[in-house]
Amino acid sequence: MKKIIGISAGQYLMKDGVFSGFDRTYVNQDYVRSIIDAGGIPLILPLTDDIDIIRGYMDIIDGLVLSGGHDVSPLMYNEQPKPKLGPILVSRDLFDIQMVEEAMERHLPILGICRGHQILNVALGGTLYQDLSYKSDDILKHNQEQDPRTVSHEVKLTSNSILFDLFKAHRIGVNSYHHLAIKDLADGFKITAVSDDGVIEGIEHVDRDFVLGVQWHPEMMSSVDKEMAMLFKALVEAAEENSYES
Template sequence: MKRPLIGISGSVLLTSYGSSEGYRRAYVNEDYVQSVLQNGGIPFILPVVDDEEVLSTYIDQLDGLILSGGHDVTPQYYGEEPMQKIGETWELRDWFDSLLVEKALAKGIPVLGICRGMQVMNVLHGGSLWQDLSYMKDVEIKHLQGHSPELVTHLVDIEEGSQLHELMGENHVMVNTLHHQAVRELGQGFKATAFSADGIVEAIEHEDYPFYLGVQWHPEMLHTSVPLMNQLFAGLIQAAQK
C-alpha cells in the first residue's frame, strides 16, 4: 500500500545563539517527523505562509494533517482580550492553522491536533480556552511539567465508546503535560473524550468527521518512551490511506 503523505504544520524558531542570533528558522520538532515515519507515513513539513494559494497547494498534496503544538491562540479568535498570564501569540499562525484544517476537512483527509493544535481546532468551531490554568477553580495538578517531555507525569481517563478509546484500547493512560491553557467551552460538534483527575479536557473528537481529533498532551514526544502513543499516529496514517 502507498505510504500516505502527512503534513505537519510548521512554526518559526528564533535562533538564540552564535553568529545567526535572532535569525528566523522554519521548523517543526523532529519528534513529529519520527512519529510519522515510525508509523508508516511520509512526513512533510508545512512552513507558515500568508498566501492562501500556497496553503491550498500544500493540502492538495496531502493525505493527512498534524497540527503541531506551540503558541497560544490569539484570544480575539474566541472573543476575548488578552489576560495577564497569556503566553506568546502569533496571529498569522492562527490564520494558517485554521485554514489548513478547513481545507483538510473539505478534502476529507484526517486531522490530528496536538496541544495547541487541539486548541486551534476547538476555537475554529466556536469553542473557547482558559487563557491560563490559574484562572480555573480546583485545578490542582501540575499541567506544565517543565522538564523531560519524554516522561509521563499525570493520568487521564478516556471515555469508553470514543474513537480515542478505540485507538488506545485503555481506560486510563499516563501522559506528559506541557500546557498552561485548556479547553473551556467546547466547539460545535466536538465532544471531550479524555479528562485529567482535576477535570481538564485532555482530548476532543468531532462527531461529523471520520478522523478529526485532538489531544492536549504530546504523544510525539513519547513515541519511544511510551510505545502505546504510536497508536494515535498509526490511526491517523491508517485513516489517511482510505
C-alpha cells in the first residue's frame, strides 16, 4: 500500500459569505497534489489540543508535512511580541509543536514548509526573528508578488545535505512568502540553505534520515520544477524506507 503522508491543517475565520464567522480547516491544494504526484496518500490533519487524537494521527501516518500559515507566536520561544509580528494562532502553534514532538518520538520523516520550517525549529528549542527587519535593515525581498511557481530569489545549498543531493547544485532559485525567519537554530539541526542576506532557508536534522525544513514553498513550484517535486518524492521514499518500530 502507498504511504500515508499527513499534512498539518491551518484554520481561519471566514470573513465573508454564508459561513462568515465560522472557523474553517484548510490546506492549499498544492500540498495535496504534491503528495499525490510523489506517490503518497495525502491526509489532512485538523488542529486539536487533544493529545490522544494527535497520537491517533501518528498511528495512521507514515510521514508528516508541516504546512504554511500564521506567524508563530514568540511566546512559544519565550520572547514577547514586537510590533511587526503578524496574525498568530496559538492553538495551531501548540498543535504543531505537539505533532513534531510525537513524530520525532516515532522517528517519522518530517518536511516543514515555510511556517512549518519555523515551527519545526521552535518545537525543538530554536527561536525566530519576528520580522526580517529585526535581523537586518539590508535584506532581500522575501514577500513574492508574482506567480508562486516562479523563482523570487536564490539560495546557497551546502554539500552533504538532502537538498544538495536532490538539486545537485550549489545555488537554486526558490519562491518566497515569509517575513519571519529562523534566528537561533535548534540543537540537532544543521543549516543546508541560506539566501545571500544570511536568512536560513533550509535546515536538516543531523541524527535523522529525513527531518527537514525549507523556508520556501516547494509545493507551489512542484508542478513546473522537477527538483521541487523530487523533494516530495524523497519524503515519500523516506516513509517507505523507515524501519523504525515505536
